[in-house]
Amino acid sequence: GENVEQHPSTLSVQEGDSAVIKCTYSDSASNYFPWYKQELGKRPQLIIDIRSNVGEKKDQRIAVTLNKTAKHFSLHITETQPEDSAVYFCAASKFPRAGGTSYGKLTFGQGTILTVHP
Amino acid sequence: GAVVSQHPSWVICKSGTSVKIECRSLDFQATTMFWYRQFPKQSLMLMATSNEGSKATYEQGVEKDKFLINHASLTLSTLTVTSAHPEDSSFYICSARADSVEAFFGQGTRLTVV
Numbered sequence: 001g002e003n004v005e006q007h008p009s010t011l012s013v014q015e016g017d018s019a020v021i022k023c024t025y026s027d028s029a030s031n032y033f034p035w036y037k038q039e040l041g042k043r044p045q046l047i048i049d050i051r052s053n054v055g056e057k058k059d060q061r062i063a064v065t066l067n068k069t070a071k072h073f074s075l076h077i078t079e080t081q082p083e084d085s086a087v088y089f090c091a092a093s094k095f096p097r098a099g100g101t102s103y104g105k106l107t108f109g110q111g112t113i114l115t116v117h118p
Numbered sequence: 119g120a121v122v123s124q125h126p127s128w129v130i131c132k133s134g135t136s137v138k139i140e141c142r143s144l145d146f147q148a149t150t151m152f153w154y155r156q157f158p159k160q161s162l163m164l165m166a167t168s169n170e171g172s173k174a175t176y177e178q179g180v181e182k183d184k185f186l187i188n189h190a191s192l193t194l195s196t197l198t199v200t201s202a203h204p205e206d207s208s209f210y211i212c213s214a215r216a217d218s219v220e221a222f223f224g225q226g227t228r229l230t231v232v
């Protein structure tokens with residue numbers, strides 16, 4: 001099955017700096033890669049996602065890059081703010097229907113605790 | 119985005135009792151629902167995938183007789199933790215999706231078994 005590795009496990013930056021979180025995946029058939037932000041005791045919130053037919057996607061201060069050959073993807077947050085502090089998870093999945101039981105299920109990375117200091 | 123509601127948000131139960139958690143998609147029909155478990159400071163681990171009207175598919179290592187999943191309608195899936203023990207204490211989160219790639223998460227249920 002799919003295996004997703006995420007680094008670093010903790011990341012501390014000063015307000016205004018950039019933050020980068022990296023993930024690698026093992027299953028070359030995975031084609032959908034979302035990123036989630038989770039605050040303590042709350043549900044994961046989708047912040048950006050990318051499909052395998054795209055190399056980069058940007059939404060204001062957040063961007064994601066994907067290297068299919070190397071099987072890794074990264075989250076970039078620019079101009080970080082204290083409210084960006086949270087746990088961030090990457091994930092990988094397969095779409096469209098791949099058959100069997102693997103359709104649409106997300107395999108998560110281990111998570112990164114991001115702390116943005118004012 | 120679509121709304122997924124999970125109930126209860128937290129529950130405390132005695133060891134040996136059973137607890138039922140509900141996951142509802144409020145404004146869309148969820149063809150597939152997923153149940154995850156998250157221990158403190160850890161990632162979300164998929165427990166099972168359920169499709170409406172069929173038996174759930176459990177991940178390796180998850181006891182199907184202990185974690186009963188029912189997906190009787192396109193808007194409701196339930197997870198029942200049977201004969202709960204303290205080691206079952208965790209944060210349980212459901213997610214639901216229709217035909218789009220995005221999965222929408224419930225708010226999670228904090229289960230504490232005493």
